[in-house]
Amino acid sequence: MVGLIHKEMVEKKKWIDDEEMLDVIAIAESTPGVIALNTATYVGAKVAGVLGAFVASIAVMLPSIIIISLISLAIEEFGNNKYVKWAFLGIRSAVAALILNAAIKLSKNNEKSIVCYCVMGVALVLAVLSTFEIIKLDMVFIILGAALFGIIWGIATMKKPKKEASQPDNSANEDAPFTETENKEGE
Amino acid sequence: MVYLDLFLSFLKIGLFTIGGGYAMIPLISDTAIGKGWITEDLLIDFIAIAESTPGPFAVNVGTFIGLTVGANGGINPPALGQAVGIICTVSGLLLPSLVIMLAIFFLSKKMLSNRHVQNAFRMIRPTVTALIVAAFLSVIYATVVTKVNSDEATFNWFGLLWFAICFFLTFKPKVNNDKFPKLAPTMNVLNKIKLHPILLIILSAGVGILFYGFIL
Numbered sequence A: 001m002v003g004l005i006h007k008e009m010v011e012k013k014k015w016i017d018d019e020e021m022l023d024v025i026a027i028a029e030s031t032p033g034v035i036a037l038n039t040a041t042y043v044g045a046k047v048a049g050v051l052g053a054f055v056a057s058i059a060v061m062l063p064s065i066i067i068i069s070l071i072s073l074a075i076e077e078f079g080n081n082k083y084v085k086w087a088f089l090g091i092r093s094a095v096a097a098l099i100l101n102a103a104i105k106l107s108k109n110n111e112k113s114i115v116c117y118c119v120m121g122v123a124l125v126l127a128v129l130s131t132f133e134i135i136k137l138d139m140v141f142i143i144l145g146a147a148l149f150g151i152i153w154g155i156a157t158m159k160k161p162k163k164e165a166s167q168p169d170n171s172a173n174e175d176a177p178f179t180e181t182e183n184k185e186g187e
Numbered sequence B: 001m002v003y004l005d006l007f008l009s010f011l012k013i014g015l016f017t018i019g020g021g022y023a024m025i026p027l028i029s030d031t032a033i034g035k036g037w038i039t040e041d042l043l044i045d046f047i048a049i050a051e052s053t054p055g056p057f058a059v060n061v062g063t064f065i066g067l068t069v070g071a072n073g074g075i076n077p078p079a080l081g082q083a084v085g086i087i088c089t090v091s092g093l094l095l096p097s098l099v100i101m102l103a104i105f106f107l108s109k110k111m112l113s114n115r116h117v118q119n120a121f122r123m124i125r126p127t128v129t130a131l132i133v134a135a136f137l138s139v140i141y142a143t144v145v146t147k148v149n150s151d152e153a154t155f156n157w158f159g160l161l162w163f164a165i166c167f168f169l170t171f172k173p174k175v176n177n178d179k180f181p182k183l184a185p186t187m188n189v190l191n192k193i194k195l196h197p198i199l200l201i202i203l204s205a206g207v208g209i210l211f212y213g214f215i216l
Helices: A002-012 A018-030 A035-078 A082-107 A114-131 A139-159 A162-166 A169-185 B002-016 B021-034 B040-052 B057-071 B078-106 B109-113 B115-144 B157-170 B184-192 B197-215
Strands: none
Touching: A002 A018, A018 A035, A018 B078, A035 B040, A035 B057, A035 B078, A082 B021, A082 B040, A082 B115, A082 B157, A082 B197, A114 A139, A114 B021, A114 B115, A139 B002, A139 B021, A139 B115, B002 B021, B002 B057, B002 B078, B021 B040, B021 B057, B021 B115, B040 B057, B040 B115, B040 B197, B057 B078, B078 B109, B109 B115, B115 B157, B157 B197
């Protein structure tokens, strides 16, 4: 998609320049929300203000809405066809592979530190327990817990001198995300 | 009211989809399956469709769920209910993007370089990775323990085998060849195979029909 954005926005319409495009994409990827919609909102706002942002993001969604509506008609028609069922059974393995690849690709951007690995481990345990319905926990609280822990951890490690900060690594971060997310679980 | 529920659920999904695309799968399955809107099997089929159609992945999935749930939401005729359902999910997805990006645009880009925001994202990133891994485990479970031409879920060994093949066809290991010289030829071969996700899905559909339909 980035290639397409560059061709349309930078080369053809000259709405933004190269540097700004890199900026926009970096912002779009690191803020909450769908990346394509984030990008559209930003460029739309730059070219034509709030209305521009609105129009651009709706325009990005329209093709999806039309195409998916048509496809869902086809699913209704052919969903129970045995060939379609076999095909989707085969596709399921491919989807599993794609998701695993996405996780691996994403993990390359993660910080390689003990704290981050611990947070990942705790989040994984909670997420698996929740996915297989062993505990009832909204995934959102796992993300919120991690964010909160990140802020607290940032403040805690900021004030300490470097010598001390390296030692309590393990004990501190193993408890913290747990208690945060567990507190929220009760709500 | 199911339409309000759709809007609020997708507002939540939009707000917590950080990193785009596949990062939303755990949230979607948590919400949509949890609320009984769609089955896990249908969601997995739909991830494949959303991946192989143009348009942002999240919007594709949102449209599909809005349409499916909206059809039985109490609005007559069902076609109107579908339209309302789509509007609910899609506007829910859009709202966080619109508000946050406009705030960044009009207020300041410096909001993002705030120390606390940065620290929060430091921990959110590994968490999102973990959530996607959990979603993967759930999908692979649904692949390996499934109903193949019968009403009872059994161990589907071919699903596991084909998953392994798919994974190696798409896996791009970025391993330092100097560190592991013995692995270098294998890694080079893996890195040379370039299979677009859509091709992989089409290939898998063919393999699925062939194997589940005619061999098994």
